[in-house]
Amino acid sequence: MPPSSLRVVYAFAREMHPKTTDVFIEYGTAGFRTKASLLEHVVYRMGLLAVIRSRVKNGRTIGMMITASHNLEPDNGVKLIDPEGEMLEQSWEEIATRLANVSDNDLEATTAEVIKxxxxxxxxxxxxxxxxxxxxxxxxLAAAAVHGVMALKGTAKEFGIVTTPILHYCVRCRNDNTYGTPTEEGRKYGPYSLVGTPGERGYYEKIVGAFKNIRGKLPVHGSYNTTLYVDGANGVGGKKLNIIKKSLDGELDLVLYNLGGNGGKLNLNCGADFVKVSQTPPVGVEHAPFQRVASLDGDGDRLVYYYLDNNNKMHLLDGDKIATLLASYVTELLKACEATDLKLGLVQTAYANGASTKYITEDLKVPVSCVKTGVKHLHHAAQSYDIGVYFEANGHGTVLYSDKAKTTIRRIAQEGEPEQRKAAQLLLNFIDMTNETVGDAISDLFLVETVLCARGQNVKDWMEAYTDLPCRQLKVTVQDRNAISTADAERRCTAPEGLQSRIDELVATYKSGRSFVRPSGTEDVVRVYAEADTQENADKLAAEVSQAVFDLAGGVGDRPLA
Incomplete structure (x- = not known):
């Protein structure tokens, strides 16, 4: 493309999407995310970058998702999706940041530099x-993205309102037609059809079809019941479940709340992040004692469960609980298949509860890897296993299956002994139900419900597998969150000087104490995590560490907590 043809890049920017702020915006853990009013020029420029990325990938489709996930409604964001449905290659994050922050006058030249x-x-x-x-x-913002694609003569296809995982799925399918059809509904057989191969099915057909198929093989028994309350966070995930519920034929009775009506605000006092961080139930949900409740986040890529007991006390089942549930069930099926050559591993972050890590390694006998916060880090680490289960404690995660694992399981399903074939067929349905491209609240919900049904367990049975250590998360506003540097998968603080030694001193005063701090990848704050033997002690430790961060890392305001 000759330099003269890049002039339209500047023209679009000047006339329609000018840069109106000097605020530096960085491509973080989940792309760009900040106040929506600061983002229009950024999203336009990411349209340019998506076209360049597509051409570097020989014309394969790239995704752009406009979302701020669990953030409140005034925020928004944009992230790029690579051809296999994975997060943008990390080396391109610096390029994205550079392109987003240059002046309009320098945009044409910078675009040319990036292309070269x-x-x-x-x-x-x-x-x-x-x-x-x-x-x-x-x-x-979606319109700005389209203009960026047009400016470099790319072809944009708009999917409208979708969950983030649905877009990841569609990008993967567009580039790998054996994985599925790049649509929500599918095309060849009608909605929710169980006919045809997975490669011929859209998102609903594949995920929901596999769920209905496996539930047909698992009779409801024990203390499991088919009623599930769902908190939709007033976002897109609840809306999609409202479509899906009509096709479940009684296999799962979804009772949906917080679907965006009656003045409900996106993620405000509801949704997975609110439930996880505040450890309180969302507003707008009716509760019966010991009834399962699933909370999604605003864009449908996080899932946590909880229930209230007879004393109205909330019990949280977060990403750690989901990961251990899924890993233990897949391990059971692998044992029944006698697929002894397949290696299963679980990937966590520093946010994983210490009790979960102990349970995984000592009871499940499953190897555990710890990586930096961010799905891209977990996803990459999970790929080192034949079957990799990864979840952040916030409820964002999935299961990955290598080609070797899929081939082995298919062979056993066809050639094994009767009991081996039965377990392998269940596992094939489980694989089909999994959105391997990214953490997916809807897919994960069906996976959880499948395991509980297979085991005849209620939510209390699930909770009793192990007991979490009490924990607390807090935020501290500082002048520059990047003044905090970390190592050892973010479990140790290397800057500012003296902060880690102070954290060590505080942790040593509490039984089962553990704490770490890290700069947020999605908000302009420093995050503090603490756990201890009692909730009171976890709260006190978190507050004391927050004060240390405030004192040593340039806290803003007159108190440490955001």
């Missing part, structure tokens, strides 16, 4: 899929 740097063949076709969440600012 990555050796993009601008003569190739380029394809970009664009999705958005339910925020009122999302349509305007």
């Amino acid at each position: 740097q990555v050796n993009a063949d601008m003569g190739l076709k380029a394809s970009v899929f664009i999705g958005m969440d339910t925020r009122y600012t999302s349509p305007r």
